[in-house]
Amino acid sequence: MPQISKRGSLMPSSPIRKLAPLSQAAKAQGVKVYHLNIGQPDLPTPEKGLEALRHVTRQTLEYSPSDGYLSLRQRMSGYYRRFGLEVSPEEIIVTTGGSEAILLSFMACLDPGDEVIMLEPGYANYISFAQTAGVEVRTVTSSIQDGFALPDIEAFEKVITPRTRAILLCNPSNPTGYVYSPEELQKIKDIVLKHNLFLFSDEVYREFVYNGEPYTSALSLDIDDHVVVIDSVSKRYSECGIRIGMVVTHNKTVHDTVMKYCQARLSPPLLGQIVAEASIDGVEDYLKACHAEYKARRDFFIDGLNRIPGVVSPLPQGAFYTVASLPVEDAEDFCRWCLTDFRLDGETVMMAPAAGFYRTPGLGKNQVRMAYVLKIEDLRRCLRILEEALKQYNSR
């Protein structure tokens, strides 16, 4: 039998989805599983998006252009303009979700063996995409004690080597919910210029900032040639399944190179583009309502978490995640146990062990990432289940 590739065997399993077989088994037993593990919002997709779907009149579901329909890119250009950002449709490439946007940005900008700096804890799949691209990941560690703020610039300088080519920032951060301030972004800009780096800025949670301040995009940092923004409609309009993301850059060479990869895979999903395009304009009320709902959930959920003995969570200022520490030694073991052994009136919770969001071995071992994408009544139930699970787990 031929052997699989070394890189394939080294590819990490997703910490978000690796426990999925256990949750499926629990569900097969009739157990209700609350999903705190995955950022799958329960809010509805905008009615305009769903409506567009019901009115598809084409008889052939054909390929779209490799960079996506111009009409969608024009809408996105208008969307950015509302944030004061001038981005032309020709500077936007529609991708198959933010996931593809990240991978293709890596491919276009980085060679195998090149290094990209990420913050940890960070979105676990960044590491998978880096591994896919043969790119080395260096991490700068943010700490739960500081609420996961940007570490001192010295921490960045320490991990920079001659092979460092880029910094990747997720702002607001998945998994911590941290929102980087203009001052922090200025520090990032300085180091990007000093070392002539690319700045990959994942801004898919841009709409979900709860600190009352205007959002600062990397596109406004006045380092156009360095910035590659990753965007996606998935979370913004609660349409994760349509797989529509974007690469946005003023750097024409990067744009044209990403395009070559896009041509190879022919086109992004047609139907998703139809939904996305219909979701962008005239949904101010929808976005306002989503924002209010997530903020209420955050306030409720984080407060509740910190009331559970031994649980500590910072108050995230953005996105809809938090990384919390639990009074257990091995959070992955606890997460598994919740799925396999623990039930409260036939219900349990699924969380993502946070260790998979760290690159440094040993870090985050007692932490979990939780997404507050459920209704408050469900979150209340989750808190109750979690409190009871911790009690029973620690008194086994």
Add this chain to the structure above:
Amino acid sequence: MPQISKRGSLMPSSPIRKLAPLSQAAKAQGVKVYHLNIGQPDLPTPEKGLEALRHVTRQTLEYSPSDGYLSLRQRMSGYYRRFGLEVSPEEIIVTTGGSEAILLSFMACLDPGDEVIMLEPGYANYISFAQTAGVEVRTVTSSIQDGFALPDIEAFEKVITPRTRAILLCNPSNPTGYVYSPEELQKIKDIVLKHNLFLFSDEVYREFVYNGEPYTSALSLDIDDHVVVIDSVSKRYSECGIRIGMVVTHNKTVHDTVMKYCQARLSPPLLGQIVAEASIDGVEDYLKACHAEYKARRDFFIDGLNRIPGVVSPLPQGAFYTVASLPVEDAEDFCRWCLTDFRLDGETVMMAPAAGFYRTPGLGKNQVRMAYVLKIEDLRRCLRILEEALKQYNSR
């Protein structure tokens, strides 16, 4: 300004889409462009698929499982059973088009520097995916004089090195339309076993075989651990835009490794899965009609091509492409000229220069790939335009 990656700059442009800006410019001038360059069928998607779309009742367009919905995989399992192939739903992974299926199969099975053998002329994007994966491509050349039949096995032995890990076969072939016989597949099997290789078999055109013989899938070769089948609903049901493909393998390690890559990108397109699932069963009449239509187009188009002075095309037995040689020195120059300079009553044709489907420099220079995916009346017009264009081009 930071530099893009070396691999990005070396990434080839798609020969199918590279002339797209020229055709867009022609269209902007009001010219009608017949697309023979791309395998975008003009046949309608099955009504059942379109109907499923209009009846999507979910309010949130959520992520699907990373390997796709079980219900879709069950339908596909039933589909294979009708070909006498036993494939369980757990042996199928739904991907974002056949494109992703190819890339992730490469990632899972091959390491950077490993070699994969392909036939040339071959589907140009294979080379792009190999390049993305850092995999070296070795080619065995099939020739237009032999109708692009499988070359002697010695030709394979000649390019095998200690780093050779796989053979990739497209059957029926894009771009030549060649259908490999059971005897030819037996030869492939022998060499796969002798050198312990993977066999990637791209079978997306399986439904379109015109020689009256039953189709032989690599899955029936009794070398289960070696075979990774690439499949797609794109061409079969004329729904290229929904981006639904599959990786099918009995090799569990390969399956599980591909799955890790799939988890990183979260999920294949939700809406496409809904359409695909509804397209698979109860469409025998639809498939029969498509088959008859393509066969009629082939008969008409290939005959017409060979009637144009200096044009030579073999009679393809499958798919809906042909590679034809033209009485020009540089087919790419001719293809460009058709878009930029030539009009017949305000119309012209777009073809894909075949050199991009060869790996060996210099080969295929006077050849083009054409897809006969247009109505016969349009194909008649294309033949007329092509004949006149060749005449004018050669008498400039």
